[in-house]
Amino acid sequence: MLRKIGVVGAGTMGRGIAQVAATYGHDVILYDASDSVTNQARDFLLRILNRLAEKGRMTDIQAKEIFGRIRFSSSLSAYADCDIVIEAIVEKLDIKQAVFSKLEEVVRHDCILASNTSSLSIASLAGGCAIPSRVLGIHFFNPAPLMKLVEVIPAIQTEDEVTRESMKLVRSWDKTVVKVKDTPGFIVNRVARPFYGEALRILEEGIADVATIDWAMVEIGGFRMGPFTLMDYIGNDVNYAVTESVFQAFYHDPRYKPAFTQKRLVEAGWLGRKTGHGYYDYSEDAQKLLPEKNEEKGNAIVRRIVTMLVNEAADAVFWNIATPEDIDLAMTRGVNYPKGLLAWADDLGIEKCVHEMDRLYHTYREDRYRCSPLLRQMAQTGRIFYK
Numbered sequence: 001m002l003r004k005i006g007v008v009g010a011g012t013m014g015r016g017i018a019q020v021a022a023t024y025g026h027d028v029i030l031y032d033a034s035d036s037v038t039n040q041a042r043d044f045l046l047r048i049l050n051r052l053a054e055k056g057r058m059t060d061i062q063a064k065e066i067f068g069r070i071r072f073s074s075s076l077s078a079y080a081d082c083d084i085v086i087e088a089i090v091e092k093l094d095i096k097q098a099v100f101s102k103l104e105e106v107v108r109h110d111c112i113l114a115s116n117t118s119s120l121s122i123a124s125l126a127g128g129c130a131i132p133s134r135v136l137g138i139h140f141f142n143p144a145p146l147m148k149l150v151e152v153i154p155a156i157q158t159e160d161e162v163t164r165e166s167m168k169l170v171r172s173w174d175k176t177v178v179k180v181k182d183t184p185g186f187i188v189n190r191v192a193r194p195f196y197g198e199a200l201r202i203l204e205e206g207i208a209d210v211a212t213i214d215w216a217m218v219e220i221g222g223f224r225m226g227p228f229t230l231m232d233y234i235g236n237d238v239n240y241a242v243t244e245s246v247f248q249a250f251y252h253d254p255r256y257k258p259a260f261t262q263k264r265l266v267e268a269g270w271l272g273r274k275t276g277h278g279y280y281d282y283s284e285d286a287q288k289l290l291p292e293k294n295e296e297k298g299n300a301i302v303r304r305i306v307t308m309l310v311n312e313a314a315d316a317v318f319w320n321i322a323t324p325e326d327i328d329l330a331m332t333r334g335v336n337y338p339k340g341l342l343a344w345a346d347d348l349g350i351e352k353c354v355h356e357m358d359r360l361y362h363t364y365r366e367d368r369y370r371c372s373p374l375l376r377q378m379a380q381t382g383r384i385f386y387k
């Protein structure tokens with residue numbers, strides 16, 4: 001049983017993970033290199049829990065108990081009797097490795113060490129540890145208390161029992177857990193790339209404007225937000241950094257190539273909602289961009305982006321990154337897609353997906369549009385993903 005939980009890093013993710021663990025009855029230790037961040041996290045958690053009590057989501061006593069289970073520490077030595085430590089510090093390999101080394105001097109031999117990294121290889125983190133078999137990735141989504149999905153990523157060095165125990169723990173926090181191979185972007189940050197990349201490509205080619213693409217993806221595609229609204233919400237700096245890191249990690253595979261349009265927005269400081277300007281202007285007197293509600297064009301936009309997403313999801317199955325069920329769960333629970341992409345492929349017809357990929361490939365003659373071998377094999381043999 002993993003009872004005592006350590007969380008390193010009290011920023012956006014660390015404080016959220018601490019809140020989740022304490023809510024489910026665990027004693028938690030939270031530490032940050034910056035005392036002022038630790039203090040901010042303490043105030044933040046107190047405020048959030050009080051607000052949840054005011055809204056009737058829990059009683060005052062429960063809120064106090066949850067808060068009381070979190071200990072704010074100013075030193076890593078407090079982690080000595082933790083059963084698992086989840087690291088959520090800055091996304092830099094050398095800094096994470098240094099923290100893992102320091103932790104290993106403090107924790108018990110059987111303490112699991114997990115990283116919430118979004119983009120670093122878990123093997124590289126484990127490789128820097130004295131006991132690599134106890135290291136794995138546990139990737140929460142933001143905000144951790146609200147987002148249902150957690151990706152669990154064993155490295156090649158990770159012992160099976162460590163993976164099993166960690167999955168059991170996170171499931172006990174009422175999360176949907178998917179197991180993923182240690183590859184760039186894991187499931188969500190890899191499979192979702194065409195949602196942004198293909199929308200940007202359609203914009204850059206002048207096929208449709210931002211408002212029209214967003215309109216099509218929401219009204220026809222059934223997505224909760226259009227790609228440009230979502231990129232403005234995430235922050236173009238954050239979204240661009242993920243795209244660039246996935247592109248580099250895949251040895252510059254053109255499927256993940258970042259777009260100049262987004263780079264220019266970042267350079268201009270048009271980061272989205274947080275700076276008041278991104279693809280859209282968020283100032284009060286801004287003129288609203290109106291979509292061209294042309295159904296034929298809308299259908300073509302949705303067909304192109306969804307097929308690229310389906311192709312990416314199928315390719316992740318082809319490379320054994322995760323099971324079709326876990327990929328569909330990850331995209332519906334992690335980023336609220338209206339339907340699992342592989343279930344969507346079955347509905348659209350595998351052959352039609354292959355046809356659309358081939359049409360794009362013949363139009364552009366770019367490797368970006370190569371059809372996944374799995375989709376092609378399935379079309380040839382008449383197979384589908386689900387019965």
Ligand SMILES: NC(=O)c1ccc[n+]([C@@H]2O[C@H](COP(=O)([O-])OP(=O)(O)OC[C@H]3O[C@@H](n4cnc5c(N)ncnc54)[C@H](O)[C@@H]3O)[C@@H](O)[C@H]2O)c1
Binds near residue numbers: 031089142
């Ligand atoms: N923000 C997201 O949407 C999100 C989602 C999933 C995963 N992640 C990952 O979670 C991790 C944390 O991201 P975040 O958004 O919470 O960042 P953040 O900047 O909000 O918090 C990081 C914290 O780490 C602290 N820190 C830096 N070096 C440290 C050290 N040596 N020891 C202890 N604390 C140290 C910083 O003071 C800071 O408070 C990153 O690996 C990130 O990739 C982020």
